Amino acid sequence: MLFNSYSFLFAFLPLLLVSWRLAQGYGPTGLALVLLAFSTVFYGLWGLPFLIMLAVILGMNYAFALALAAPEPEQAQPAATTEAGSEGEAEAQAKTESACMCGSRKQGGCRFRLSRKSLLGVALVLNLLPLLWFKYSAFLAQNLAALLHVQWHFTSPGLPLGISFYTFIQIAWLVSVYRGQVTPQGFTRHALFSACFPYVISGPIVRYEQMGQQFDALSPITAENLAKGFTLFTIGMVKKVLLADSIALYADSVFNAAEKAFPLSGGEAWLGSLCYTFQLYFDFSGYTDMAVGLALMLGLKLPENFDSPYKSTGIVDFWRRWHITLSSWLRDFLYIPLGGNRQGRFMQYRNLFLTMLIGGAWHGAGWTFIVWGALHGSMLSINHFFRACIKGKTLERILALAPLRLCSILFTFFCINLCWVVFRALTIEGAGRMYKAMFAGPFTREAAGLSATTDGLAGFAAMVARWLPNNYIQGWIPFALLLVSFFVVWALPNSHEVLHGRRDGSHPRLGWRPTAAWATGLAVMAFLTLILVSRKATFLYFQF
Structure with missing residues (x-):
């Protein structure tokens, strides 16, 4: 389920807001359970195996956190001959056993014991192993096969959605527990923090120190939070649907041509690279705006991700x-x-x-x-x-x-x-073709495909014509989109400034206000995005 889908906009989000309203009489605990339930459904709709894997990883990390939160076991003191000394030795032995991985004794000591630092190392490795397997196993197998000059038929495992993001969130949480900055407060709380639907798939990469107290203070939805959250969500939708998805058509055509070694002019290569530069910005910052807006509707403040x-x-x-x-x-x-x-x-x-x-x-x-x-x-x-x-x-x-x-x-x-350019290209060869078209002498005879006998004004005109876009970027629409993108990026305030003001305390002229003009403008933008939402283009950072 995508934020920019009809099922989310007209089913999931309204049901969440209604359930939030019904559960507000049960205080923060009831609201937390509602948020956890909807987050579970949201992630589970991407695939039950993904949800099971997420639950297993969260359970594993919570068990490690409990062990990391326990104090370092004291070394057993030498046995004393007095009765009190014997009792002290027994107590020390019990503490030592609590740190044993196997929980058993063998001839007066543990079979195997880990320090807190070693335990943290094991936890980090076990968190990274699934990421390495699902994300990098095919890449490593492919390169190893090429190095050994063998043919391997390796089936790449599917990439669990959001694994890169929630793995980083889990690592930060474990380190905070190890440092004593965070104390585990129950598996339900940990699951809510880790799987909260606004950020579980593509961030922001939150820390428990930023969210823990907010979960303790969940409260009924206010008109101000709902209005600001809807504003930010709509701005994100506009970035994603009207700008990123529209300009992506031209970026994709140019980069696909480079991958297939089709003829590519210098002008097309430059315009294609600019199209992707703005596509990526509006796609990811749009997703972040939508995530932050959704959280704000519920009274949660996520960390800023773009400035x-x-x-x-x-x-x-x-x-x-x-x-x-x-x-x-x-x-x-x-x-x-x-x-x-x-x-x-x-x-x-x-x-x-x-x-x-x-x-x-x-x-x-x-x-x-x-x-x-x-x-x-x-x-x-x-x-x-x-x-x-x-x-x-x-x-x-x-x-x-x-x-x-x-x-x-x-x-x-x-x-x-x-x-x-190299970030977007599928292969090094494709990136090389893009760079070659951009820099390999666009006004030389070789680049223009001219013979040595062609000279003068006609030859120069032919060279310019061969450099200008003529295959993959045509018409006025891509140029209009690029001009709009330049204007939005450099002339307008960013989303945070629109909603909260600048860092120096001033407010831009386009700052948000609860007025009829703002309501009308947002309604028009929301209507335009709803018309184009049917394209259902996924967010770029889902693949990362």
């Missing part, structure tokens, strides 16, 4: 704005454990590169994602090095001036757009 990332002045700034919850997860659970910036610049850049390399692999099992991660890791390292070199110097103040900030934004967007 106008295409307005970034550098790659460092980009990763503070794009998929914020993933960036913070990678920082806290990969970059910092690797050493962060504590061991000098070289090690910092190494850690940045490794973090982004793993982050790229998290997005998908393919060399294209690994290359994308390596590119971003390299750019992050270069950007950090440049910022360190100019810090406190005149050049830093010069680059902060408005005209040069604009140049920084455009250059950063140019780099991001180039990286999205």
Whole structure:
């Protein structure tokens, strides 16, 4: 069931709101059970095996959390000859047994005992194994077969929906329990936190520290939360249905042509890359807006996930704005454990590169994602090095001036757009054809397919004609969509600013207000999206 489907809009969501209203007399506990029940149905409709697997993983992690929450067992003291000493020894022995994995004694000690740190390591490995199997087994088998020059017929297992996201959520939860920041509060609470339908499939990647107290304070729906949530949900629907799905047609045609080695002009390659750049942004930020809006209807506040990332002045700034919850997860659970910036610049850049390399692999099992991660890791390292070199110097103040900030934004967007090419391509060869069409001398005779005898104005005109779009992007619609996309991304406030205002406390002129004008505008946008919802295009991040 998709957020942008008639079954969700006209059946699931209305039933949830009605049930919430009926259960409000039972307090937070009753509302939590309603939310858990609907979340179970929402995820279960994608497939019963997926639901069973999710339940098994949650049960396993809750058992590990109970063990991690227990204090470190004290070492048994030497036996004393007094009766009191014997009692103390027996108590110490009982504590020791509680930490045994097998729970039995053998000649005065445990057969096998794990420290809390080792127990956490086992839990993390068992969480990662299903992700590695379902997501990467086919990729590893394919590359191993190519390396050994053998033919293997390996059937790829189906990818459980949302496994990448809920695995990261579980890892963060276990680490928080290990550090004493979170205490398990019952399996029902853990299941609700882990499987809550707004974010279980594609994020945001939440932490229990952000959600636990909110589940304790679930309350009846208010008119303000319902209005704001509907506003944000509608904005997300517009991004997804009217912009992302519409512009995707042109991005897909260009990238599919590159994969099949069809003729591709330079203009088409550039326009196709831009189409995908905006498709991905509106698709994922649209999903996030819808998820945050749905949660807000119920009084839950999810963490912000996008902050106008295409307005970034550098790659460092980009990763503070794009998929914020993933960036913070990678920082806290990969970059910092690797050493962060504590061991000098070289090690910092190494850690940045490794973090982004793993982050790229998290997005998908393919060399294209690994290359994308390596590119971003390299750019992050270069950007950090440049910022360190100019810090406190005149050049830093010069680059902060408005005209040069604009140049920084455009250059950063140019780099991001180039990286999205390999991210979107299905193969390295397809990405190579895209780059070749974009950069391999679009105004040369070879690129235009002209003979050496063709010269003058006619030859130049022929070269320009061969570079312009003529096969896969035709008519005015794709250009209009790109112009609208540029305008929305750079001229309008983002969703968070529309609803809550800017970080400096000011409010944009287009800020949300409970007025008739806003209600009418939202109604028109909702009507337009409902007409096109029948296309039922899934969200891009479902595949990651």
